[in-house]
Amino acid sequence: MSSDRLLEIDNLTVQYRGDVRTTTAVDHVSFGISPGEIFGLAGESGCGKSTIANTILRLLKYPAEVASGTIRFDGRDVLALNGEELRQFRWREVAMVFQSAMNSLNPVITIGEQMRDIFTAHLDLTRRAADARCAELLELVQIDRNRLKAFPHQLSGGMRQRVVIAMAVALRPRMLILDEPTTALDVVVQQEIMAEIKALQAELGFSVLFITHDMSLMVELSHQMAVMYAGRIVEQGPAATLHRQPAHAYTRALMNAFPPITGPRVPLRGLGEGVRLTRVGDLQPVGHNHWSAAVSHEDRERLTPHAAGSEGGPR
């Protein structure tokens, strides 16, 4: 593991402790993100992607807890931060864009006040100076500065998401986590938002941890990619490689689940009806900078009859 990585996650395990049983949401996951890199994390709902994001910012709540592993950001142990250190780490070093902007904005105070909060909490600016910065931020995402006086419910979905993105880059963090940033939006707005993010990333140079289940979006944007299944990483490598030559059966199924609009009609291939992987092995190298998890014997048998093509999606 090279020391020039900005974010280094090593053997992370996160569990949810219930009264009756304990669920492992993130299972011995390791990966790293370099400065300026866009790293995509893909997988279906419930595979643990958001849990990782929340763990990086230490937002996990009871009954979730980190069972083992480390997270290092620029060499610092994130899991050991507490109190004031943690408060300053958040948003200045790493910021996050949440999935639904409507839900992540306080409905009873104005956009302007919520933006100002960032500056007053971290930079101790006067109100006027903070307001000036807020206006600049809004211009950065092409929103008229008068909207600072608006309440969240008065903005359209796309505008809200852009506001949230503006808030995220307010302190020029070195890494941005995007947790399904466009899932709640329609396709047209989605394209605008993604273009916005791309432009900001080019201009400000932050790394991105991009979480989504939309493979086409991810492949287009990311440099590196990892695919998760049930808390484990099943494949990791450059986005283009995973797209063209997926090594793991699950990755293949995921890629195939998005039918191309053009071209000849082909039956959709997925994992097959009701097929689940039971054992996800450790990552093995299968190419330059490309790893894939070992598939156990039983899983291989389960997958084989379906690999020759059948109806149905990944379920």
Next chain:
Amino acid sequence: MSTPITTALSPIKPTRLSGRSRSGLLHGLMTNRKAMLGAALLVFFILLALLAPVLFPGNPSRITALASQEPSAQYWLGTTAKGQDVLALTAHGARISLFVGLIAGLVSTIIGILVGLASAYFGRVIDESLSVVTNIFLLIPGLPLLVILAAFLPPGVGTVIFVLIITGWAGSARVLRSQALSIRSKDFVAASQVTGDRAGWIMLREILPNMASNVMGTLLGCIIGAIGAQAGLEFLGLGDTATVSWGTNLYWAGNEGALLTGSWWVFLPSGLCIALVAFALSLFNYAVDEVTNPRLRTVKKRPATAPLSRMEDAQ
């Protein structure tokens, strides 16, 4: 090597509560200290009410001793200003007080269920009109309405029950309506409608069972309210002053100036009984809330080594 996957990865589909989760409620209650304490108190008072004629035979209002005697070995709770045995009065008082409270609370809840379900299921005009009626009865202050009703109707236990129901049904109707509404919007209700089930069937067999914990909560609340309102009514002299109940005991205590003569033993027991019964029901209600809403449960203290805790972060 990774551990076998312990999470279920099926997509979220609309579920209905199975018999298993209802017994989960029972199990949760049986292990909850508050629930057990509340239940124990209730059982004690119910037994007291049932056994009163056996433990204290004869008419409890008969004059049996010297007036205003302090508690002694012969009369454990002393005597009233008229010379009646306070302990016998208190024990017998349990019968009417609990009976009226239970009946009034039960009928109030049933009316609330009917109104709430009908409102939620039929919607539109029926909902609007029922809601207006419900809100009016919620708005008009309870005690003045009770007084007015009781003053014009013939005195007696029946009247007390009747007026309690009139002032008590609206609270449960409102709560149950909103709960029924949220269940009504779920898919399995729509599925029932599409298969042609009758409205009554759907309301009783699909919606109602899923509201079980809310119904229990409102039932307890209604009984508590009925017991308290009954006491207030009787204290003002509007109950049936000829019957023996905790409220009328307190009425006579006030009338005979027990306070000013320093006869605290006359007004303490009946009021304490009311308080304990109401408290027991509230405890049980509190426990039901905790068991059905995990977020409200008492947070167990975490060991100091756990790195994740909102409380620590918040310092």
Next chain:
Amino acid sequence: MRFILRRIGFYLIAFWVSITLNFLLPRFMPGDPISRMLSRSQDKMTAEQVLQLQRLFGLDNRPLLQQYTSYVADVLTGNMGVSISRFPTPVSEVIASQIGWTLLLGATSLLLAALIGNLLGIVAAWRRGSLVDSALPPLLIFIGSFPYFWLAMGALYVFGIMLGWFPLRHAYDSELDPGFTWAFISNVGYHLVLPALTIVLVSIGGWMLGMRNTMIATNSEDYITMAEAKGLKPRRIMLRYAARNAMLPSVTSFGMGIGFVVGGALLTETVFAYPGVGYQLLTSVQGLDYPLMQGLFLIITSAVLLANLLVDIVYVRLDPRVRTN
């Protein structure tokens, strides 16, 4: 604005229902209540009193609709008849002379209980598992289970009779002249302590628990998570993000709570002989003064409706989402 107008319309309907209830109830009374009252007062009632009672019970021989319209007209012009027990003072005068005290007691208790209760609830929700969160709620629930008048009796006995710290009855010492002097006001306050304390103690549990539960629900909202992620100071999150939102359901239940506090205040007044409308209600029941009883019901209900309207106006100020509808 439309929201407020709709609420006003609703309150008008509720008011109309109260008037109609007042009108209909006496007509349901079985037997002949007037002769009962006559025998009680030992034929000391004047012809006017008897006529008034006849009209009240619908026993004068006018058609029902005419009775109804004249009753409504009377009420709307403030004529609620003449009090039987304080003949010949009109009911409206009797009530007006003492309603101020009830307002003082009720408003003071309500505000204190709501303020302290909500603050405790916020603290309890923020520091889950602390003493405030685990020990205080059951204790306050226990005290909240006491009937108002019983706790009043207990407080009167312990603090008034046994310890002698506070006065036993009335709103002020009768030797003092009413006026805006410090002596008078402090005396009023002195008399206010026990009754207000009773009401506050019994009702505070409900406020605390309500706010605590709402805060807990609010704390799991996404915008709180985002506020934490933004690295805002904890106090700012607790007050401006969490409590500010949790307040909304609290304000709504404040409106409903007014009705309950009114009941509690009425009962407490009877124990302390506090000269408010609650005490009047008791004496009117004992004296079978029906016109006064009905008048009290209407006035108290109207006051509650008005208070609810004020609460609605405050709510609109607090929740921007309602405004634009």
